[in-house]
Amino acid sequence: MKTLRKVRPDRGLELQDAPTPMPGPGEVLVQVQATGVCGTDLHIDKWTPSYHFMGSALPVTIGHEFAGVVAALGQDVHGLAVGQRVTVRPSVVCGVCAACTEGRADDCVTRKGIGVSRDGAFADFVRVPVRNCVPVPQGLEPKIAALAEPLSVSWEAVRAAGVTAGDKVLVLGPGNIGQGIALFARAAGAAEVVVAGHGDAPRLQILRQLGFDQLLDFAEQPMAEALAKVASSRPFDVVIEATGVAAVIGPAMQALKPRGVLVITGIHAAPVAIDLTALVRKHQEIRGSYRAPEAAWPQVVAFMEEHQSLLAHMVTHTVPLSRALEGFELARNKTATKVMVVPDVIEEASA
Template identity: 30%
Template sequence: MKAFEVRAPHDFSIVDIDAPQAAAGEVSVGVAFAGICGSDMHIIHGDNAFVRFPRITGHEFAGVVEAVGEGVENVSVGDRVCIDPVINCGECYPCRIGRPNVCSAIQVIGVHRNGGFANQVSVPAANAHRLPENIALDQAALVEPYTIAANVLERMQPHDGDALLILGAGVIGLTILQVARAQGLTDITVCDVIDDRLDVARSLGARHTVNGQREDLEAVMAERTSGEGVPLIADAACVPALFPQLARIASPAGRIGLLGFNTTPSDLVQLEVIKKELSIVGSRLNNRKFPEVIEMLASGRLDATALVSHRLPFAEMGEAIHMIDHHPERVCKVLIELEA
């Protein structure tokens, strides 16, 4: 079978490998569609500290169960499924308190073990989620990015009527926008520096947009909130230098959700945090959000196809990576088709 293998930073190609076998408790999935994520690009560039090479990447994917290992009961051969990439130990402190997405021994499919950029992949059966008939496999491949959005929103604990500011109108920012609207939030502002992305944000329901290159975000938000500040801020831009500004923009009792893995230090003015009693929360991967997002898709409250800017066959993975590297302003989500 064919698989996209990253052997070392900047060293990748489609290779022939043996098809994996489903061990006890696992299923083998014939992959139909897989999305290219920013974290896949970090692996390709050597910027992911968790990956071990060589690695078949890909953690956003969906397909059809082709084989089941011993003891598997939740799915059967022929089932259409999408895959939660988070594998946890079930025993450490985070797992014991219901936070398996930060398990001390976490494994992520496509990072710590081989992922979905292959004709077939074996995964724990517990990570395979059956799909309703009205969810197409191309949409199902994009469930995972929406679980990132659902996770950070839960971490920020929205209240009815809260205003939300989203920094960044890339894939994650747009998924946060869509999930927030599906959950009933309506007063949403999106900030980016690319007008085309802001156009997409407006088409997906953003009430306000701000181009951060031309407008003073802090002044704009102060005016819109009559100086009170914003209760919810989701940082999908992941620029550490912006953090002091976010703390100033936040309202008293506000919540700031951080998503990036950037190792650059941020300036934190403790007074700003304490006087407002801000909650600053990190959000990593997803904490069992697949059923919630699948239901949102099935009910029509989410439209995953709105994210897709490019669809390419598996043979053009190299071209897709080149396009993302050299023309990121043209790209939202690249979806790779692995099977006809």
């Protein structure tokens, strides 16, 4: 089968042929139907220092946002049948260590990420633990079902923020995660959702298609000025940051109301200076948000089923696996919101 692999601890990825894997005990073989290109994949390609921990897992097939069909069952697999459509939680934990049994699965001593430290889904097939499979309805398009992982990150950010009916919410970063945050904030009853980017015309255009019209581009008007204007009548109840850009934090906190909540989801390359005296005097809170709990996934799947045609706007490009690296380029230059990689055979059949 075809795979896209990180072979060496250095820049670059390689398309390689590999034997189709056999599912082990408690695992299933998933025939991949669609895999999203994520910022993480771009970092792995570029070999940025925060991913050097992968070194001991190489060579490894990458790709962690995916959906497919169960093609074979390993031993001791119950509750899932061949032919079932699934999306897959990429975080593989043991379920028996102290952290797992105390409900802190993220701290599992043997935690491995599918597509990061064990083989992932830029491939025709991938073997995964059955407990990581989340069934999806037959009618849900694979390219939509493959959005489950990034949407779960957005879902968790909105939950962490505690968005409630009537809130005025600012989303910083109009990419895939920011778009999902805007959707879940609206679903939580936010009265106003403002989304801001920087030189992000294509992604802001997708937000327009998703039904958002309060959109800011800081390449066209200075950030502090634009935020002061939009917060002048009423400051934001909640700000959710999905940029990883340090410069947005100060102006975001100025646009936030007293006792407001700032949620950080961006991965910041360096420590960020914050005016803590202003935070203290305004009783503001900063919360971090990262991976969604297991329990969020069925809710995300239900949301995807209900809003399938809307979510289709987020999948801006589709490329076959043999041309996956062209898809990486589209994601890198901010043209795309979400690039989906599909098997070559499916691509040919639909052409």
